[in-house]
Amino acid sequence: MSKDILSIIQTNMNTFSKGQKLIGRFILDSYDKAAFMTASKLGKTVNVSESTVVRFAAELGYDGYPAMQKALQEMIRNKLTSIQRIEVSNDRIGNQDILSMVMQSDVEKIRMTLEEVDRDSFDRAVDAIVSARRIYILGVRSASAIASFLAFYFNLIFEDVVHIHSTSVSEVFEQLLRIGPRDVIIGISFPRYSRRTVKAMEFARDRGAQVVAITDSETSPLTAIATHTLMAKSDMASFVDSLVAPLSLVNALIVALGRRKNSDLSETFGVLEKIWDEYEVYEKVEDSF
Structure with missing residues (x-):
């Protein structure tokens, strides 16, 4: 999908259901955070079900939520400032063990x-x-x-x-x-x-x-x-x-x-x-x- 995902969301906003509009607005306003959320966490953040998030990804033409998430990540990787990166990282890590999370992420990138x-x-x-x-x-x-x-x-x-x-x-x-x-x-x-x-x-x-x-x-x-x-x-x-x-x-x-x-x-x-x-x-x- 060559078109920018944010442009796709903006163009189709009027066709979305109520729940999909909540997801779309959150992504447009906070794409730096949304790109690293699981479907479950994104759903909880905007008060919709995980299945609604998955259907939203399909509505945009992606083969599931991971494909949409990857498109978001690819779009923003070169745009985030260092301050934004710190904020996103803090959101991702939360209360998890930093050593385990960082090293597991490295293992996944090698795989x-x-x-x-x-x-x-x-x-x-x-x-x-x-x-x-x-x-x-x-x-x-x-x-x-x-x-x-x-x-x-x-x-x-x-x-x-x-x-x-x-x-x-x-x-x-x-x-x-x-x-x-x-x-x-x-x-x-x-x-x-x-x-x-x-x-x-x-x-x-x-x-x-x-x-x-x-x-x-x-x-x-x-x-x-x-x-x-x-x-x-x-x-x-x-x-x-x-x-x-x-x-x-x-x-x-x-x-x-x-x-x-x-x-x-x-x-x-x-x-x-x-x-x-x-x-x-x-x-x-x-x-x-």
Whole structure:
């Protein structure tokens, strides 16, 4: 369903039953909260039955309440401010155990990623990266941690890796100046999506490079730019981006590439072992505290 769910509700408000109008008005006024409510909780909030909520979703053309809820979540993921995220998170957690809820949510995101990830896209991304002359890696804000992790291991596997560090758009383009058709850029971004990352990926694509996106959704602005898209489910826990599933996907990517470059990797670590021994890089146990 391509049309904005709020527009659909607004357009059809006059055709709804009394109970459906209560649901519709609540969603229009508080879509940031409604998107993360169960059908039962939404019904109790507006004083209608759970079955009325389910029928409301069907009335809008969705295959059940979860599909409508997903549409709401997709719509707002890139729109919520940090303050709104904290408020939504507080509503979701309530009096529940925070540790259990957050970790269970992470487990669920990994499960969903495993079920939905496109294996062919994954394999094509691996092929493109292995064949690249130079590999560029870009992630800003919270995604910078994943980009740094990826760059650390890629530097052990490949000879020419550029981890793009930036505080401004101009710095990003300075580091991408020589990107070309034989190169690959890996852009990592999750809601709220980074405009810097999007612009850099557009530039790389226009210069003929292959573009690998690591993001969360078909609606992500990175998806429209990418040659290959790897999707991992992310979530928000208060003002924090929960990126466990994306990191797990990145782990799988590193392992797959390590296996493809197994002989080179073994040689690299052999050289490193000699260097560590020669320069006594390893600390003695008694000196490490």
